Amino acid sequence: MTDFNYDKSLHLKKLLPKDAIDKIDNWIGKYPADRKRPPIIAALTIAQEHNGNYLTEDLMQAVAEYLDVPHIAVYEVATFYSMFHLNEVGEFVISVCNNISCSMRGANKVIEHLQNRLNIKVGETTGDGLFTIKTVECMAACGGAPMLEVNKVYYENLTEEKIDQIISDVTMLRSKKSKSTEVKK
Amino acid sequence: MANEVCFRTLHLDTPWSLEAYESVGGYSSLKKIIAGKLTHEKVIDELKLSALRGRGGAGFPTGLKWSFMPRNMPGNKYVVCNSDEGEPGTFKDRDILRYNPHQLIEGMIIAGYVMNAEVGYNYMRGEFYEPYDRMESAIAEAKSKGYLGQKILGSDFNFELHNHMGAGAYICGEETALIESIEGKKGQPRFKPPFPANYGLFGRPTNVNNTESYASVPVILEKGGQWFLDLGKPNNGGTKIFSVSGHINNPGNFEVNMGTPFADLLEMAGGALGGTKLKAVIPGGSSSPILPIDIMMGLTMDYDAIGKAGSMLGSGAVMVLDETTCIVELAAITAHFYYEESCGQCSPCREGTGWMSRVINRILKGDGRAEDLDNLERVATNIMGRTICALGDAAAMPVKGFLKHYRHEFEYMIEHKRSLVKG
Numbered sequence: 124m125t126d127f128n129y130d131k132s133l134h135l136k137k138l139l140p141k142d143a144i145d146k147i148d149n150w151i152g153k154y155p156a157d158r159k160r161p162p163i164i165a166a167l168t169i170a171q172e173h174n175g176n177y178l179t180e181d182l183m184q185a186v187a188e189y190l191d192v193p194h195i196a197v198y199e200v201a202t203f204y205s206m207f208h209l210n211e212v213g214e215f216v217i218s219v220c221n222n223i224s225c226s227m228r229g230a231n232k233v234i235e236h237l238q239n240r241l242n243i244k245v246g247e248t249t250g251d252g253l254f255t256i257k258t259v260e261c262m263a264a265c266g267g268a269p270m271l272e273v274n275k276v277y278y279e280n281l282t283e284e285k286i287d288q289i290i291s292d293v294t295m296l297r298s299k300k301s302k303s304t305e306v307k308k
Numbered sequence: 309m310a311n312e313v314c315f316r317t318l319h320l321d322t323p324w325s326l327e328a329y330e331s332v333g334g335y336s337s338l339k340k341i342i343a344g345k346l347t348h349e350k351v352i353d354e355l356k357l358s359a360l361r362g363r364g365g366a367g368f369p370t371g372l373k374w375s376f377m378p379r380n381m382p383g384n385k386y387v388v389c390n391s392d393e394g395e396p397g398t399f400k401d402r403d404i405l406r407y408n409p410h411q412l413i414e415g416m417i418i419a420g421y422v423m424n425a426e427v428g429y430n431y432m433r434g435e436f437y438e439p440y441d442r443m444e445s446a447i448a449e450a451k452s453k454g455y456l457g458q459k460i461l462g463s464d465f466n467f468e469l470h471n472h473m474g475a476g477a478y479i480c481g482e483e484t485a486l487i488e489s490i491e492g493k494k495g496q497p498r499f500k501p502p503f504p505a506n507y508g509l510f511g512r513p514t515n516v517n518n519t520e521s522y523a524s525v526p527v528i529l530e531k532g533g534q535w536f537l538d539l540g541k542p543n544n545g546g547t548k549i550f551s552v553s554g555h556i557n558n559p560g561n562f563e564v565n566m567g568t569p570f571a572d573l574l575e576m577a578g579g580a581l582g583g584t585k586l587k588a589v590i591p592g593g594s595s596s597p598i599l600p601i602d603i604m605m606g607l608t609m610d611y612d613a614i615g616k617a618g619s620m621l622g623s624g625a626v627m628v629l630d631e632t633t634c635i636v637e638l639a640a641i642t643a644h645f646y647y648e649e650s651c652g653q654c655s656p657c658r659e660g661t662g663w664m665s666r667v668i669n670r671i672l673k674g675d676g677r678a679e680d681l682d683n684l685e686r687v688a689t690n691i692m693g694r695t696i697c698a699l700g701d702a703a704a705m706p707v708k709g710f711l712k713h714y715r716h717e718f719e720y721m722i723e724h725k726r727s728l729v730k731g
Contacts, residue, residue, distance in 0.1 A: 199493075223627055262435050
């Protein structure tokens with residue numbers, strides 16, 4: 124017999140660290156107690172952040188169990204909003220705006236330079252799994268066009284030099300981070 | 309005078325702090341209300357007098373909207389702020405959130421008081437991490453001072469404010485899609501009626517306003533509806549933040565009086581980039597039809613003047629285009645955007661935005677056909693007014709605008725398979 128009384132929170136707790144679970148609980152507290160769906164977007168955002176920037180079936184299932192909502196409710200949110208990635212992406216997702224104002228100020232050159240520099244096309248991920256380039260629609264920073272976003276941070280008034288700097292900064296940050304985890308081990 | 313309303317802390321160090329906000333008179337309207345010197349009827353009267361119109365793009369009178377909320381209806385009611393800034397060209401709400409978060413918070417608390425609502429949600433687009441952090445700190449500051457939370461300033465009035473984050477969807481800027489999104493669903497707009505004031509968030513009466521609208525309220529109540537009205541023009545009260553971008557020397561946000569001549573705004577933004585000749589302006593975000601520069605130079609920046617010229621003030625996103633701009637290319641970017649962002653609920657929009665995008669791209673590739681322009685016109689006309697929300701119209705209007713003023717560029721490209729402008 125299937126046990127319907129299993130602890131539905133365990134699955135996600137196994138997949139995410141405690142601070143991520145705490146953050147999700149904090150989001151749950153913002154909405155009426157009888158409403159289970161409102162924290163879905165936040166929970167998926169947090170889950171994605173802890174899973175190398177993308178979501179898996181398993182993770183979505185776990186979020187659904189944790190929030191006690193049908194799997195489809197989570198899946199339809201994950202597939203509707205453009206910030207969720209359902210395929211593996213790089214540790215750093217570079218989102219380049221190519222809407223009107225950024226295009227007028229050279230978004231295509233930004234994309235071209237990134238492609239040459241990282242040796243990948245838009246939509247692809249570098250071999251070391253570090254970078255993915257994607258194009259996105261207006262991110263409300265047109266005063267600083269052309270602009271791009273790396274994970275959570277906006278970079279505006281881009282030039283080729285600035286782009287090179289961003290990439291080397293990010294790469295450096297990454298190697299520092301991996302060194303510190305090595306030490307911990 | 310510039311920066312008198314939503315940006316009034318901008319000249320200070322750490323303009324986002326509570327200290328900075330209080331130093332310019334912040335939270336004094338709330339204090340007046342709590343002290344019983346400003347009733348909820350009076351607040352609505354002042355807003356109506358001020359002629360504050362919705363700053364998100366639709367321009368609906370804010371005072372009138374607030375009066376629709378059934379404040380005496382028992383049970384929960386909600387105050388929701390639309391900070392899902394996404395209309396291409398618009399970047400003003402991001403700066404209000406980053407540089408003057410307390411004024412938005414005060415505006416929402418006042419709305420809660422007027423509408424008898426105890427909970428508010430500020431819906432920010434998912435990419436707004438920096439504004440989110442600022443808002444979270446500001447909410448904590450306001451709580452610690454007793455402006456927000458339980459028993460506000462010792463009264464019986466309670467108001468909790470939460471930030472909610474989206475995750476990338478232009479359509480969530482439509483108020484009912486935004487409500488669906490807070491409820492944790494896909495952002496697909498609802499039929500109206502019922503309007504949110506009757507059936508909104510969680511099925512309860514809900515008031516949705518744009519960030520700039522809420523943030524204007526505290527100043528209007530401090531200085532009076534008449535003062536605000538006099539800043540602008542009749543029926544177009546106050547100041548407006550214009551986000552100026554594109555081929556311009558000094559792009560950025562400019563909070564100026566409603567009715568400021570476009571020529572003055574252009575000068576403030578430093579004029580054409582590199583001194584080139586300007587060609588056209590998209591005056592109110594990418595949904596607003598393009599206007600040639602000759603027409604724009606004779607206009608003032610307010611809802612009525614831009615409306616009369618056949619476009620709209622929208623969100624105040626002024627995109628300036630110089631003579632190197634190929635209108636067919638511009639149309640392709642615009643059409644692709646709406647195709648990408650249609651939620652897919654209504655066939656005319658779901659299919660029509662795809663048709664328009666594909667036809668314009670075909671022309672751009674040099675595969676245009678003689679009948680394409682009439683087809684574009686027809687598809688645009690057939691989308692308009694036939695969808696649940698305004699995204700359909702927003703997709704159709706700019707295409708019609710491009711064809712109205714620059715049909716010859718499309719014809720040239722179809723015939724010669726190259727751009728009239730770029731060769």
